Amino acid sequence: MRNLFSRRERKTTITAGEQEQLEHSVEKTKEGVFGRIGDLFRQPIITDETWEELEELLIQADVGPVTAQQLVDDARKQVQREELKTPVEAETAVRLQMVDILGQDDHTPLEDMPEGTIILMVGVNGSGKTTSIAKLGRYLERRERSVLFAAGDTFRAAAIDQLRVWGERVKAPVIAHQQDADPGAVVYDAVKAGQSRGVDAILVDTAGRLHTKFNLMEELQKIKRVAHKANPEADVVSLLVLDATTGQNAILQAKAFLQSVDVEGIILAKLDGTAKGGVAFSVYNELRVPIWYVGTGEKVDDLAPFDHLGFVNALFE
Ligand SMILES: Nc1nc2c(ncn2[C@@H]2O[C@H](COP(=O)(O)OP(=O)(O)O)[C@@H](O)[C@H]2O)c(=O)[nH]1
Ligand SMILES: [Mg+2]
Incomplete structure (x- = not known):
């Protein structure tokens, strides 16, 4: 399977504290709907129904129908192309497509x-x-x-x-x-x-x-x-x-x-205050403008560079 790090290098450094803030800010989104996405892939096998449920959950998480469908189609194609069999592999394919759909992560900080x-x-x-x-x-x-x-x-x-x-x-x-x-x-x-x-x-x-x-x-x-x-x-x-x-x-x-x-870029504010964090996946896909930073709270330190891989992983962990 394609390497998660084969993409162009991101240039923005994210501190451990900022990474933690990013993780913390998606908690509501995870509790809301996203957590259930991980559960789909803890079933013994992947069926048509799994993919249908995935699309539904993505829409509920405010990913937006167009982007949700695209994500599912792309992940599904990857699974077929690479003859992936296990739910764990399918989940990795979904994560990869999610990282991809966020666009390039290489703007000048x-x-x-x-x-x-x-x-x-x-x-x-x-x-x-x-x-x-x-x-x-x-x-x-x-x-x-x-x-x-x-x-x-x-x-x-x-x-x-x-x-x-x-x-x-x-x-x-x-x-x-x-x-x-x-x-x-x-x-x-x-x-x-x-x-x-x-x-x-x-x-x-x-x-x-x-x-x-x-x-x-x-x-x-x-x-x-x-x-x-x-x-x-x-x-x-x-x-x-x-x-x-x-x-x-x-x-x-x-x-x-x-x-x-x-x-040039987007700041997605108030990520901490919502279960609708799935909207992040529609931003680049529908606007062609990448997210540069996210707001993770009301305080002055509550801003984190938007690390695509870190964001996707945080939604699943
Ligand atoms: N929880 C949370 N609240 C935020 C964040 N960013 C802004 N806010 C709140 O959103 C409200 C509007 O913010 P403000 O900067 O005045 O918006 P403006 O009208 O666009 O300038 C204020 O109450 C802020 O505290 C964030 O990342 N998280
Ligand atoms: Mg203002």
């Missing part, structure tokens, strides 16, 4: 990006953008990178205050204007401030109002243009934050966003 990299956090209200900025700030600082926050969500005063509080907590400078200020101007100032201070990463908060969707998308495009203009040399990376607790709805929301904004 944020800690290895050049000085002055601008990271835009986008997503709907409440998905976890501001919290994820704080967490990424902490994550980068732990890896000896300096960060600066930009309060680009100027729609609510509370949003600016929230970022300031996080900034104090993780000791990151925060560039903010008044409520209702032009987010582009905030980003411009932040990029310039970051440049003059030699900061490694500028993390930009944005608004996520969906009721004025068209304007929001325009605003995000404008923020991106301004960021490029403020520092044409800098890489601009957009990360879409999705709320795992909304399951398949997160995929629909993401599709709406991706029509107007290009996104």
Whole structure:
């Protein structure tokens, strides 16, 4: 059987603590439905029914019908092709297909990006953008990178205050204007401030109002243009934050966003708070954007790089 490690090497290092957080964050998903998937393969033989039940369980775990069917078909084909006989071998085939469907795991880690990299956090209200900025700030600082926050969500005063509080907590400078200020101007100032201070990463908060969707998308495009203009040399990376607790709805929301904004990676927030963690398997398969990080709790240290193999194994153990 194909080697689990034959894929291109991942570049992001995951600490033992982060790996543990990742494992802990899938507990609800495992307890919910996923645990029963492992049970299927502890039967003496694999039958047509096993595969049907597998597909049903995957759908219940919020994998999404299209992706669930694809996973089962691919695993089944592998079992036939390689003439695998035992349930243990079949389970390994399923795990391999799950790792595959998460896409490549070889993006440049944020800690290895050049000085002055601008990271835009986008997503709907409440998905976890501001919290994820704080967490990424902490994550980068732990890896000896300096960060600066930009309060680009100027729609609510509370949003600016929230970022300031996080900034104090993780000791990151925060560039903010008044409520209702032009987010582009905030980003411009932040990029310039970051440049003059030699900061490694500028993390930009944005608004996520969906009721004025068209304007929001325009605003995000404008923020991106301004960021490029403020520092044409800098890489601009957009990360879409999705709320795992909304399951398949997160995929629909993401599709709406991706029509107007290009996104390099996804942060799947609140994985700890849901039994719908199976949604992770639809993300790359349906959006063609890989998950880079997952939110594993409400605290500032609760962020883990998304290790595909570690995630799949955690769901089965
Ligand atoms: N359990 C859990 N809660 C989270 C996580 N990320 C964010 N939250 C919570 O989700 C809520 C909304 O987060 P916030 O960052 O304000 O969302 P924003 O509107 O997109 O900026 C807050 O109550 C956060 O504490 C996570 O990974 N796990
Ligand atoms: Mg916010």
